[in-house]
Amino acid sequence: MKMEExxxxxxxxxxxEPASCSFACPFHLDMRSFLEKAxxxxxxxxxKELKKSVVFPVIxxxxxxxxxxERCQRTLTGDEPIAIRDIEAAVVRYAKSRKPEAYFxxxxxxxxxxxxxxxxxxxxxxxxxxxxxxVTVFEAREGWGGCLREHSEFEKFDEDIxxxxxxxxxxxxxxxxxxxxxxxxxxDAIYIATGQDGSSFGLSDSWDSEMLxxxxxxxxxxxxxxxASPMEAIAQGNELSKTIETFLxxxxxxxxxxxxxxxxxxxxLDHEDARSVPLVKATGADGYSEQEAxxxxxxxxxxxxxxxxxxxxxxxxxxxxPHRMAxxxxxxxxxxxxxxxxMTRETYSCNICGYCKSICPESVDLGELLRFSRTARMNAGxxxxxxxxxxxxxxxxxxxxxxxxxxxxxxxxxxxxGCQLGASNPEHVYGAYNYLRExxxxxxxxxxxxxxxxxxxxxxxxNGNVERxxxxxxxxxxxxxxxxxxxxxxxxxxxxxxxxxxSLYELxxxxxxxxxxxxxxxxxVFDPCAARGDENMMEGVxxxxxxxxxxxxELKEKNRCCGYGGHMRIANPKLYDQxxxxxxxxxDKPYIVxxxxxxxxxxxxxxxxxxxxxxxxxxxxxxxxxxxEEKRKNSLNIKxxxxxxxxxxxxxxxxxxxxxxxxxxxRDVQKEMDERLISESDLKETIWMAEKNEDRxxxxxxxxxxxxxVKPVLTYWVKYKKKAPEVFEILxxxxxxxxFIEE
Amino acid sequence: xxxxNEEKTWKCGKCNEELKKKKTLFEYMGHKFSHEVPTCPKxxxxxxxxxxxxxxMAEVEEQLEDK
Numbered sequence: 033m034k035m036e037e038x039x040x041x042x043x044x045x046x047x048x049e050p051a052s053c054s055f056a057c058p059f060h061l062d063m064r065s066f067l068e069k070a071x072x073x074x075x076x077x078x079x080k081e082l083k084k085s086v087v088f089p090v091i092x093x094x095x096x097x098x099x100x101x102e103r104c105q106r107t108l109t110g111d112e113p114i115a116i117r118d119i120e121a122a123v124v125r126y127a128k129s130r131k132p133e134a135y136f137x138x139x140x141x142x143x144x145x146x147x148x149x150x151x152x153x154x155x156x157x158x159x160x161x162x163x164x165x166x167v168t169v170f171e172a173r174e175g176w177g178g179c180l181r182e183h184s185e186f187e188k189f190d191e192d193i194x195x196x197x198x199x200x201x202x203x204x205x206x207x208x209x210x211x212x213x214x215x216x217x218x219x220d221a222i223y224i225a226t227g228q229d230g231s232s233f234g235l236s237d238s239w240d241s242e243m244l245x246x247x248x249x250x251x252x253x254x255x256x257x258x259x260a261s262p263m264e265a266i267a268q269g270n271e272l273s274k275t276i277e278t279f280l281x282x283x284x285x286x287x288x289x290x291x292x293x294x295x296x297x298x299x300x301l302d303h304e305d306a307r308s309v310p311l312v313k314a315t316g317a318d319g320y321s322e323q324e325a326x327x328x329x330x331x332x333x334x335x336x337x338x339x340x341x342x343x344x345x346x347x348x349x350x351x352x353x354p355h356r357m358a359x360x361x362x363x364x365x366x367x368x369x370x371x372x373x374x375m376t377r378e379t380y381s382c383n384i385c386g387y388c389k390s391i392c393p394e395s396v397d398l399g400e401l402l403r404f405s406r407t408a409r410m411n412a413g414x415x416x417x418x419x420x421x422x423x424x425x426x427x428x429x430x431x432x433x434x435x436x437x438x439x440x441x442x443x444x445x446x447x448x449x450g451c452q453l454g455a456s457n458p459e460h461v462y463g464a465y466n467y468l469r470e471x472x473x474x475x476x477x478x479x480x481x482x483x484x485x486x487x488x489x490x491x492x493x494x495n496g497n498v499e500r501x502x503x504x505x506x507x508x509x510x511x512x513x514x515x516x517x518x519x520x521x522x523x524x525x526x527x528x529x530x531x532x533x534x535s536l537y538e539l540x541x542x543x544x545x546x547x548x549x550x551x552x553x554x555x556x557v558f559d560p561c562a563a564r565g566d567e568n569m570m571e572g573v574x575x576x577x578x579x580x581x582x583x584x585x586e587l588k589e590k591n592r593c594c595g596y597g598g599h600m601r602i603a604n605p606k607l608y609d610q611x612x613x614x615x616x617x618x619x620d621k622p623y624i625v626x627x628x629x630x631x632x633x634x635x636x637x638x639x640x641x642x643x644x645x646x647x648x649x650x651x652x653x654x655x656x657x658x659x660x661e662e663k664r665k666n667s668l669n670i671k672x673x674x675x676x677x678x679x680x681x682x683x684x685x686x687x688x689x690x691x692x693x694x695x696x697x698x699r700d701v702q703k704e705m706d707e708r709l710i711s712e713s714d715l716k717e718t719i720w721m722a723e724k725n726e727d728r729x730x731x732x733x734x735x736x737x738x739x740x741x742v743k744p745v746l747t748y749w750v751k752y753k754k755k756a757p758e759v760f761e762i763l764x765x766x767x768x769x770x771x772f773i774e775e
Numbered sequence: 776x777x778x779x780n781e782e783k784t785w786k787c788g789k790c791n792e793e794l795k796k797k798k799t800l801f802e803y804m805g806h807k808f809s810h811e812v813p814t815c816p817k818x819x820x821x822x823x824x825x826x827x828x829x830x831x832m833a834e835v836e837e838q839l840e841d842k
Contacts, residue, residue, distance in 0.1 A: 729787060
């Protein structure tokens with residue numbers, strides 16, 4: 033993997049980038065950091081931050097015209113923008129030590145001439161002198177300050193300049209007007225900063241406004257001479273000192289990295305939770321007191337986009353910023369067995385539901401980053417196979433023994449129920465298919481869309497499945513597929529866009545003769561994450577529910593994942609519990625769902641909910657969830673029933689020697705098995721093998737057995753009691769992922 | 776609660792031997808390590824209790840996955 037392959041997912045993320053005010057500031061002062069320090073009354077630290085950017089804090093805190101205030105997002109709460117200059121003045125006033133730092137670096141031999149001791153020349157000279165270059169400033173007048181010399185507060189400014197130059201060594205030649213650049217031949221670099229109406233020594237035509245260079249490679253030019261305001265002149269001089277340093281070191285002029293795009297000034301966040309806080313007014317004549325300055329600084333909203341991290345439970349849990357996540361996805365891909373990976377749990381804890389993308393102002397999709405990570409790890413063989421093993425085996429079943437198709441000639445529509453609808457409730461498939469067959473002469477094709485492979489990052493399985501479905505579709509005469517599952521429909525839209533799609537709910541809604549049962553007087557439709565953007569599907573379900581007389585109340589957040597998405601349950605059971613709990617509590621009204629997985633999640637949380645197909649077909653269903661074994665049986669029964677009914681073919685499911693065993697599973701054990709995704713047939717196989725070969729452990733006192741079965745990914749264990757020949761009571765069922773090497 | 780003595784409780788069904796603790800080699804996610812677990816002294820069959828599988832073993836599995 034190349035770094036860019038991971039970082040491209042987050043390249044548009046604006047987290048950590050300067051706030052709109054900093055983009056507007058000529059000095060690009062880090063307002064968040066500065067105001068954080070000021071807000072805590074850390075005056076010395078705030079002063080240091082200020083000085084680093086603005087060079088002359090007293091001058092700037094007196095004269096800056098504060099373009100940042102026009103971009104202050106405090107105005108979004110209806111308040112006045114932060115009084116930044118008054119806070120700066122307070123910081124200057126309350127900082128105990130303002131002595132500039134002396135830099136202990138060896139002196140350089142290169143020499144720089146600065147022509148003009150105005151603000152542009154001074155800030156550049158100071159920047160270079162701090163790096164220990166030999167700087168000489170030539171000034172025609174008898175002192176520094178340029179245009180400020182006539183200002184009524186010049187005395188104060190003069191003090192500031194004196195203070196900032198007190199720790200460096202610069203030679204000032206006042207009263208020395210440079211008439212020709214020939215006089216400065218011996219210098220390695222020259223900065224012309226002669227101020228408004230000053231001389232450009234004939235170089236103005238060749239001046240480059242971006243790089244501040246001229247046709248003479250060692251001569252730079254800027255400041256008031258080139259139209260900069262006093263504040264811009266200071267900022268420019270400071271920036272240029274870095275450009276000149278690079279020039280002296282390398283002979284090249286390179287634009288310093290991290291440019292500031294002025295258009296970003298308009299990138300505002302939504303500040304949904306921010307409350308109004310009015311501007312703090314100074315009570316004394318000398319500006320803010322310490323307390324007032326702190327209070328005013330605390331009004332700063334510290335604008336930084338963390339929307340995804342605040343909205344998604346997974347991102348909130350791990351608290352990793354998107355850019356960092358992308359870098360760690362890359363570094364994880366480079367880890368050998370000796371270095372640790374840092375993103376495993378995050379990678380496999382994501383629902384891949386796209387919610388982060390839907391709320392991100394830049395549409396950054398972290399789910400896609402993590403799916404990319406899963407794919408890379410699957411391809412490299414460094415994935416924890418146990419986390420997706422169950423669902424991949426289910427997919428193999430759904431595309432193998434569970435698969436069938438019955439398609440009458442010239443069918444325009446083929447119903448694709450997906451693997452879960454019928455497994456969870458066969459009546460949904462029978463009801464929907466009977467309707468589609470009668471009304472549209474539709475066919476039926478039950479298989480798996482490939483979601484388990486998609487979520488596991490199993491590209492090979494995914495591509496194989498896509499190719500197979502496309503072949504089948506072509507053999508069927510390229511019908512329109514009717515989907516009951518939003519995930520199937522979304523997978524098809526990504527991988528098989530050529531296959532025309534329509535949602536079952538849209539078709540049912542079109543038929544005015546269908547009047548669903550009024551199961552609730554009022555309810556909320558819980559839209560599955562995969563239906564996001566599929567307005568027809570979402571609208572179809574609402575039309576049906578309303579036609580049934582149900583008053584609908586919209587949930588605050590739509591298309592949030594119920595918890596099932598991404599198959600993250602095994603990787604992070606605690607987070608899964610938290611998410612399913614939060615979704616169950618997202619609305620007070622009962623839910624109407626149209627995803628079999630959503631229904632099971634809410635039923636498991638005892639949240640009152642009904643599948644829309646229950647209401648359409650008048651089915652009475654409670655909160656029961658079939659066990660894993662029952663689900664497989666349901667799928668096979670649908671196949672058997674429909675094949676017999678419609679084609680006369682007898683389908684005989686694959687028989688196993690252990691099928692005849694009867695297991696008595698207490699409720700609590702069954703619950704644990706469902707949580708851990710251990711199926712009854714796994715236990716039957718284990719017991720059957722153990723009994724056949726007497727290959728088990730025996731506890732004489734309790735008259736119970738324990739047996740194990742090693743499968744490629746998991747080793748299953750079962751503790752059981754023999755009740756009768758072929759009847760066993762299950763006492764414990766568990767597994768582990770590691771293998772032991774028996775000697 | 777006193778830990779159940781698995782060696783005394785369980786016998787190998789095949790060999791009818793009481794189990795004895797033995798250093799056993801485990802492997803997961805490309806890492807190998809050994810741990811003492813009840814084993815049949817005759818045929819070497821390893822016994823893993825629910826407590827161990829869902830306790831310490833699950834912890835180590837998660838650590839190794841995250842590594």
